[in-house]
Amino acid sequence: MIELKAIGKTYGKRNKQRVVLAQVNLKIEAGEFVAVTGPSGSGKTTLLCIMGALLQPTSGEVYMDGQRVDSGLTENERASIRSEKIGFVFQFPALIPTLTVMENVLLPITLAGKALDDGGSWARQLLAQVGLSDREDSLPGTLSGGEQRRVAIARALIRRPKVLLADEPTGALDLDTGNKLMELLQNLCREAGLTLVVVTHDPTVASKANREVKLLGINQEYKQTI
Amino acid sequence: MSIEQTQLCRLYHIAWRNLQRNRLRAGLLALSVALTTAILFGAYYFIHSIERSLDAGAGRMGADLIVTPVGLESSVENLLLSGIPAQVRMPKENSEKVAVVNGVEKVSPQLYMQTFIGECCNVYGEFPVIAIDPEADFTIRPFLLNDRPLERKEVAIGADIGAWDAWGMAYLPTWSESVRLLGTNFRVKNLLHRTNLGVDKTIFMHIDDARAIAARDDRHSVKPGDISVVMVKVKPGSAYEDVARDIEAAVPGVKVFTGNKLSRFVEAQLKPIKILLYAITGFVLLMASLQVMSIFSAIVHERRREIGYLRAMGATKGKVFQLFLWEGFWASLIGGGVGLFIALILLVDMRNVIQDLIPLPLLFPWFGDGVIVSFCTMVVAIMITLLSAVWPISRSMNLDPYEAVREGE
Numbered sequence A: 001m002i003e004l005k006a007i008g009k010t011y012g013k014r015n016k017q018r019v020v021l022a023q024v025n026l027k028i029e030a031g032e033f034v035a036v037t038g039p040s041g042s043g044k045t046t047l048l049c050i051m052g053a054l055l056q057p058t059s060g061e062v063y064m065d066g067q068r069v070d071s072g073l074t075e076n077e078r079a080s081i082r083s084e085k086i087g088f089v090f091q092f093p094a095l096i097p098t099l100t101v102m103e104n105v106l107l108p109i110t111l112a113g114k115a116l117d118d119g120g121s122w123a124r125q126l127l128a129q130v131g132l133s134d135r136e137d138s139l140p141g142t143l144s145g146g147e148q149r150r151v152a153i154a155r156a157l158i159r160r161p162k163v164l165l166a167d168e169p170t171g172a173l174d175l176d177t178g179n180k181l182m183e184l185l186q187n188l189c190r191e192a193g194l195t196l197v198v199v200t201h202d203p204t205v206a207s208k209a210n211r212e213v214k215l216l217g218i219n220q221e222y223k224q225t226i
Numbered sequence B: 001m002s003i004e005q006t007q008l009c010r011l012y013h014i015a016w017r018n019l020q021r022n023r024l025r026a027g028l029l030a031l032s033v034a035l036t037t038a039i040l041f042g043a044y045y046f047i048h049s050i051e052r053s054l055d056a057g058a059g060r061m062g063a064d065l066i067v068t069p070v071g072l073e074s075s076v077e078n079l080l081l082s083g084i085p086a087q088v089r090m091p092k093e094n095s096e097k098v099a100v101v102n103g104v105e106k107v108s109p110q111l112y113m114q115t116f117i118g119e120c121c122n123v124y125g126e127f128p129v130i131a132i133d134p135e136a137d138f139t140i141r142p143f144l145l146n147d148r149p150l151e152r153k154e155v156a157i158g159a160d161i162g163a164w165d166a167w168g169m170a171y172l173p174t175w176s177e178s179v180r181l182l183g184t185n186f187r188v189k190n191l192l193h194r195t196n197l198g199v200d201k202t203i204f205m206h207i208d209d210a211r212a213i214a215a216r217d218d219r220h221s222v223k224p225g226d227i228s229v230v231m232v233k234v235k236p237g238s239a240y241e242d243v244a245r246d247i248e249a250a251v252p253g254v255k256v257f258t259g260n261k262l263s264r265f266v267e268a269q270l271k272p273i274k275i276l277l278y279a280i281t282g283f284v285l286l287m288a289s290l291q292v293m294s295i296f297s298a299i300v301h302e303r304r305r306e307i308g309y310l311r312a313m314g315a316t317k318g319k320v321f322q323l324f325l326w327e328g329f330w331a332s333l334i335g336g337g338v339g340l341f342i343a344l345i346l347l348v349d350m351r352n353v354i355q356d357l358i359p360l361p362l363l364f365p366w367f368g369d370g371v372i373v374s375f376c377t378m379v380v381a382i383m384i385t386l387l388s389a390v391w392p393i394s395r396s397m398n399l400d401p402y403e404a405v406r407e408g409e
């Protein structure tokens, strides 16, 4: 599903270069659940964004669903791949405060310029799955942090992506809420057969994954445990 | 939700809601556009008015040339102000003779009947009565409130006389007023825009009515075949002095005056005012544009993380761009509407006040023109807003979405 070949990422100008990723090789099969762990600043978010065609690697090749996405595509083509194949969940839910829960969930469809051809039944089903059926018309400001993240998950799934990329989705949540959210995310992806990549600090989350990818940080020794 | 259908929010809809995220800022943006619109509209209206009155002036009381019978020289000042209160007249054939002189484009004979002392349309005063040939007239036509030629048994009155009735005349189809002149009843059917010239106190009637009155009533000194002056429009490219000399040679017993001195004088006086107006308008637009830029810089800066999330969600740069432009559009539409409303009230409703304040021959545009102008002004104000928003938005678009997403983590 996702394949990274000899990925390198360097930030900064020539004299102040900073190597964040070097020679990262990774192959994630469809339906797999992969946890990415590592100390802060080790390049987890960078890696996730490279996978999601949101960031260009300095070297190497990125394949999504067999298609090369790191080069040879225009910015708009990359956007349409993100729109059609990838769902992102970030640490902050980033809902638009003036749109209702339902409208937020439907936002990716709006942004893709597509029509709502099922009358909203899929969106409603997703909201039911994240346990927010009764909050359809609420504004995000009236929801708790955990509920807002659940809306963000429903939003990430609305376009029926093949891959869900989550960057510390439980960050800033209390332990219990975080665990429940993680469980929900896993269940949804398992049911839909989605590939799930989660960046996390939490060893228990990592232990549930099929695989853990550990980034070791500064020295860029790269280790993969299977 | 009882209805099973869910409506998809459109970009413009989201933008509209986004505008409400910071109402104060949205209000300030709209207010800035409102002021821009009002100033733009006011300046255009004013310049347009001056230009129209100059245009009219050039072919009006100050027709390029005025042909008078010999003996009327002393009244030339009055002539320019179109009073023509002189009892010296000439045969109407003179008009036809003038018309065929080389370099003459149009002629319009006018006949001074008498000065009516009495009440017309609730205004008491001394009003020169002048007969014109509506077919040939190019002098008062540009000033008529309703752009229709005068018909038999109708009169058009100057702005001072019609002051009380102006609105009824302009907007009530059933409005009706009559006046008895020279033993005949006339319906007041038209009103002239204010010129701040003698025309404001003049009553105009159909030349055929004047001839009928003259034929019927021989106590009157006017003969059916008389005219007082011939207003002449010169063909473009012909020298006024040459044409004047040719007319005097071709038509015995007349004296020709160049009548455009007045408008040239006014034009020269107005020129600096016009330049100043253009300059002020330009600066206002520039300031409005800077204003919009700074407001939009703040908006996109505030939402840079959101922009990153939108891009991660698969929004193209273009879509994000549109989203912000729509926001600018809504704000400027509201602002433009408010600005226009204010400008229209000030200029249309208070035109008499303005004309009293500004002693210039202002000729306001027709109401229909005013509507078109308002529409254009609003479009310009909206365009300025959108164009000014482009720069800050596109700058924020250069930010890597990853940067936006990473921030604060």
Ligand SMILES: Nc1ncnc2c1ncn2[C@@H]1O[C@H](COP(=O)(O)OP(=O)(O)O)[C@@H](O)[C@H]1O
Pocket (backbone or CB within 6 Å): A011, A012, A018, A020, A038, A039, A040, A041, A042, A043, A044, A045, A046, A047, B406
């Ligand atoms: N634009 C950039 N310029 C320079 N350094 C950067 C830039 N973006 C990220 N970095 C650095 O790259 C490293 C990896 O960042 P990130 O992928 O966010 O790490 P993680 O998510 O593992 O905490 C960090 O040390 C960060 O400071």
Ligand SMILES: [Mg+2]
Pocket (backbone or CB within 6 Å): A044, A045, A046, A167, B409
């Ligand atoms: Mg990170």
